[in-house]
Amino acid sequence: MSRELTGTPEFLDADARLTSEALEREERQLRDTWKYARGFFGWCAETDHKRIGRRFLVTAFVWFAMAGVLAAMMRIQLSRPENTFLGPDLYNQIFTTHGTAMMFLFAVPVWLALGIYMVPLQVGARTMCFPRLLAYGYWMFLFGGIFLFLNFFLNTGPDVGWFSYPPLAGPEYGIGKRPDVWAQLITFSEVSSLVVATCIFCTVLKLRTPGMSLNRIPLFVWSMVVVSAMILFAMPAVMVSSTCLILDRLVSTHFFNAAEGGDPILWQHLFWFFGHPEVYIIFLPALGAISEIISTFTGRPVVGYVAMILSLIATAFIGFGVWVHHMFATGLPQLGQSFFTAASIMIVVPTSVQIFNWIATVWSARRLQLTSPMLYALSFFFIFIIGGLTGVMLAAVPLDRQVHDTFFVVAHFHYVLIGGSIFPLLGTVTFWFPKLTGRMMDERLGKLAFWILFVGFNVTFFPMHLLGLAGMPRRVYTYPASMGWGDMNLLASIGAGIMALSLLIYLVNVVVSLRSGALAGDNPWGVATLDGATASPPPPYNFLPQPTVGSREPLWHTDIAAPAVVGLAPDKREVLVTHVLDAEPDHRYEMPGPSIWPLVTALSTTLMFVWSIFSPWGAVWGSIPIAVALIFWFWPTRGKSPERLAADAAAGQLTPREMVS
Amino acid sequence: MKSTAALDVSGLPEFGFGHRSLLWWGTICLMAIEGTAFALTIVEYMYLKGRVPHWPPGFAAPRLLWGTTNLIIILASTLPNQLAKNAAERFDVRGVRIWMVVCMVFALAFNVVRAFEFTGLNVWWDSNAYGSVVWFLLGMHTVHVMTDFADSLVLTVLFFTGPIDEHRFVDISENAMYWYFVVLAWIPIYAVIYLAPRVF
Numbered sequence: 001m002s003r004e005l006t007g008t009p010e011f012l013d014a015d016a017r018l019t020s021e022a023l024e025r026e027e028r029q030l031r032d033t034w035k036y037a038r039g040f041f042g043w044c045a046e047t048d049h050k051r052i053g054r055r056f057l058v059t060a061f062v063w064f065a066m067a068g069v070l071a072a073m074m075r076i077q078l079s080r081p082e083n084t085f086l087g088p089d090l091y092n093q094i095f096t097t098h099g100t101a102m103m104f105l106f107a108v109p110v111w112l113a114l115g116i117y118m119v120p121l122q123v124g125a126r127t128m129c130f131p132r133l134l135a136y137g138y139w140m141f142l143f144g145g146i147f148l149f150l151n152f153f154l155n156t157g158p159d160v161g162w163f164s165y166p167p168l169a170g171p172e173y174g175i176g177k178r179p180d181v182w183a184q185l186i187t188f189s190e191v192s193s194l195v196v197a198t199c200i201f202c203t204v205l206k207l208r209t210p211g212m213s214l215n216r217i218p219l220f221v222w223s224m225v226v227v228s229a230m231i232l233f234a235m236p237a238v239m240v241s242s243t244c245l246i247l248d249r250l251v252s253t254h255f256f257n258a259a260e261g262g263d264p265i266l267w268q269h270l271f272w273f274f275g276h277p278e279v280y281i282i283f284l285p286a287l288g289a290i291s292e293i294i295s296t297f298t299g300r301p302v303v304g305y306v307a308m309i310l311s312l313i314a315t316a317f318i319g320f321g322v323w324v325h326h327m328f329a330t331g332l333p334q335l336g337q338s339f340f341t342a343a344s345i346m347i348v349v350p351t352s353v354q355i356f357n358w359i360a361t362v363w364s365a366r367r368l369q370l371t372s373p374m375l376y377a378l379s380f381f382f383i384f385i386i387g388g389l390t391g392v393m394l395a396a397v398p399l400d401r402q403v404h405d406t407f408f409v410v411a412h413f414h415y416v417l418i419g420g421s422i423f424p425l426l427g428t429v430t431f432w433f434p435k436l437t438g439r440m441m442d443e444r445l446g447k448l449a450f451w452i453l454f455v456g457f458n459v460t461f462f463p464m465h466l467l468g469l470a471g472m473p474r475r476v477y478t479y480p481a482s483m484g485w486g487d488m489n490l491l492a493s494i495g496a497g498i499m500a501l502s503l504l505i506y507l508v509n510v511v512v513s514l515r516s517g518a519l520a521g522d523n524p525w526g527v528a529t530l531d532g533a534t535a536s537p538p539p540p541y542n543f544l545p546q547p548t549v550g551s552r553e554p555l556w557h558t559d560i561a562a563p564a565v566v567g568l569a570p571d572k573r574e575v576l577v578t579h580v581l582d583a584e585p586d587h588r589y590e591m592p593g594p595s596i597w598p599l600v601t602a603l604s605t606t607l608m609f610v611w612s613i614f615s616p617w618g619a620v621w622g623s624i625p626i627a628v629a630l631i632f633w634f635w636p637t638r639g640k641s642p643e644r645l646a647a648d649a650a651a652g653q654l655t656p657r658e659m660v661s
Numbered sequence: 662m663k664s665t666a667a668l669d670v671s672g673l674p675e676f677g678f679g680h681r682s683l684l685w686w687g688t689i690c691l692m693a694i695e696g697t698a699f700a701l702t703i704v705e706y707m708y709l710k711g712r713v714p715h716w717p718p719g720f721a722a723p724r725l726l727w728g729t730t731n732l733i734i735i736l737a738s739t740l741p742n743q744l745a746k747n748a749a750e751r752f753d754v755r756g757v758r759i760w761m762v763v764c765m766v767f768a769l770a771f772n773v774v775r776a777f778e779f780t781g782l783n784v785w786w787d788s789n790a791y792g793s794v795v796w797f798l799l800g801m802h803t804v805h806v807m808t809d810f811a812d813s814l815v816l817t818v819l820f821f822t823g824p825i826d827e828h829r830f831v832d833i834s835e836n837a838m839y840w841y842f843v844v845l846a847w848i849p850i851y852a853v854i855y856l857a858p859r860v861f
Contacts, residue, residue, distance in 0.1 A: 013667075018667035051730050129683050198690040209669060232690055236697035240705070244797065252787050253793035255705070261718055265710055335784035549670060567671030574668055577683060585670050587677045605843065631815055639824030646754035654752050654827055661678040661750050 053117030099162030124209030139602030158182030223288025298365035376427025383419025408468025434520030459495030528553035614628025724781035
């Protein structure tokens with residue numbers, strides 16, 4: 001490693017000393033200052049990133065389980081021809097709710113949840129940027145999920161597919177409130193994702209501990225930054241389109257009404273301008289986590305750090321230029337189709353760079369450990385590459401036309417999403433379980449669950465490629481026996497049962513390990529990143545003392561001088577804000593503590609969202625309680641009278657201006 | 662007694678203006694989100710325009726008077742906006758009070774004229790897709806002007822009632838930056854709503 005990456009910048013030339021006595025004193029104060037709020041009220045007012053991250057994670061897995069049960073019901077229905085287990089209407093609601101919940105309530109939020117928990121720890125920060133906003137993001141996520149499933153149980157679950165195409169979803173065909181439920185769930189989840197993305201983005205840019213320059217940020221953190229930026233630019237597309245859809249349905253606008261100059265294809269453009277980046281939003285955090293896992297269990301840094309980051313960023317950029325490959329069947333001009341074919345195939349380049357770097361890392365491992373997180377990471381190669389190859393096939397227009405809307409597509413995106421995101425996710429949860437809970441998950445049960453899942457997954461989804469090539473369309477609730485699709489479907493359904501079994505074993509492992517898993521200690525896997533430098537689970541203030549870093553793998557290069565941070569006020573929730581590029585110390589900043597107002601604001605936002613499904617006036621009158629709640633949220637509780645402050649300013653008692661601007 | 666090397670940060674200030682502050686970065690994220698939403702709505706407008714032979718289809722172009730009046734008002738509002746920002750950055754409570762009140766007068770005037778703008782669009786949102794997208798574009802910008810008016814008002818009141826400390830000066834400064842975004846967004850939106858039907 002070159003000198004500049006391990007050297008200690010000038011501002012870290014510390015001359016102060018930290019004695020063990022001072023440390024003990026500070027610990028007592030910090031414990032009191034940062035303590036978690038107690039009781040039910042305290043639970044509602046919590047703003048700690050670890051508590052919220054954990055809640056986020058558990059909530060996302062609850063929606064995962066419910067959407068998984070819906071998947072199992074579909075597999076039961078399709079297991080034999082002309083089955084009558086589910087009727088067509090319920091089947092429509094089930095596949096739509098399954099897809100919507102998996103995408104918007106699980107795949108994106110679950111990685112954000114891990115980001116909320118781990119990013120501040122990996123960058124050595126006391127807490128997350130905008131903790132109250134983060135709490136608001138969680139509540140919106142929770143209420144959105146409740147809203148969707150409540151409607152599903154009331155027989156008003158959305159039923160026109162997770163991408164809700166008009167005119168089927170428009171006022172003419174989408175009767176009742178079902179498409180509105182879908183559109184408003186999108187609003188909930190986009191508000192939540194945007195808020196969390198902002199928190200993560202600002203945390204990484206401004207709260208990194210001194211010494212962690214841009215070229216020393218852990219790869220998982222890099223992936224979360226890239227994903228946050230993608231969310232900021234992708235989510236507005238679905239925000240605009242779902243709002244237009246609601247307006248078409250509620251106040252008779254004509255955005256998607258071809259009879260009045262609108263165009264249903266416009267919906268597809270806007271939706272997929274969001275929808276394709278969404279795939280990478282789900283998948284990039286998994287890449288970051290895989291890098292952490294592979295680096296840890298090979299005992300060496302991932303090969304090509306800079307190439308890895310540039311690949312993440314390149315994928316993010318190209319991801320915004322490929323949306324039309326979802327629309328090849330709409331009859332767009334051929335030149336446009338060719339362009340988007342080329343762009344889609346180009347994604348292969350940065351993805352391959354990463355895969356080859358990982359292979360090189362494993363190849364040159366110092367000590368290869370095949371733990372269960374590592375198995376999940378390695379299985380990614382196998383499954384994701386199959387999904388990637390069918391993706392390259394689908395990027396070709398003639399083949400896409402042939403298998404559009406068939407089970408081939410279903411097989412493709414489950415290989416990409418489950419292989420690219422869920423396998424790494426289960427591995428990552430195993431990997432970080434000790435940090436979250438203080439206990440290890442059982443390795444034997446873990447490996448058992450992994451292998452059963454690996455087999456079950458392939459048995460479920462591989463036959464779907466063949467079913468698609470044999471012409472079976474997706475989203476049909478049944479099929480006649482004469483089509484000859486029965487055997488493959490039965491096989492896929494058996495596979496689904498095997499998957500369910502393995503997830504059950506995983507769950508049992510979690511529950512048992514929570515009670516009686518081996519105690520983990522600070523750094524059970526020997527990670528290189530700062531999360532290993534604090535207790536498991538970490539204290540409310542994360543670190544004592546706050547570490548600085550002198551290299552990219554601070555816990556592996558303990559010989560490099562990295563002084564501890566002192567001088568943050570222990571009687572306030574004070575954090576150290578640093579400069580964006582080199583993480584040079586800039587100023588101290590007091591973070592707000594627990595507050596009930598994010599919850600109140602989220603409740604009033606929910607009222608407004610639900611009301612505006614039924615009447616446009618809901619958006620008008622419903623915004624008043626939100627405004628009131630926000631004013632209470634922001635109104636300061638401490639400070640001086642303006643006259644007093646003006647007098648202090650005149651007397652020159654405020655912070656000197658040159659220090660702050 | 663053991664001791665380790667330490668980096669003492671107790672001498673650093675407790676806040677910073679501009680890109681040094683957390684709030685600045687949060688505001689940048691918000692501007693990225695809202696800016697993308699505006700841009701995509703303009704794309705929507707252009708997309709729908711490309712589908713018909715005549716634009717605007719079946720209706721007269723919006724009246725120039727109110728939209729142009731608002732363009733002048735909002736451009737003029739950048740002056741008190743900058744003066745409020747400057748006052749905040751030199752910890753001048755009196756200056757902040759004066760210029761924030763002037764800003765509020767401008768924002769209020771803008772919102773009143775905005776109501777007339779809607780009446781001068783010469784089309785309803787449910788007339789056809791052109792009407793829908795014009796109302797949507799103008800409506801989105803109006804939501805921004807109204808919410809910014811509301812939150813600036815809260816800050817202004819705070820500077821008369823207290824309690825305030827040095828951090829509130831940063832709030833005024835970032836609030837002024839966000840107003841610049843609202844102003845800058847209005848220029849292309851004005852051009853799309855009022856000039857595009859005349860130029861093309």
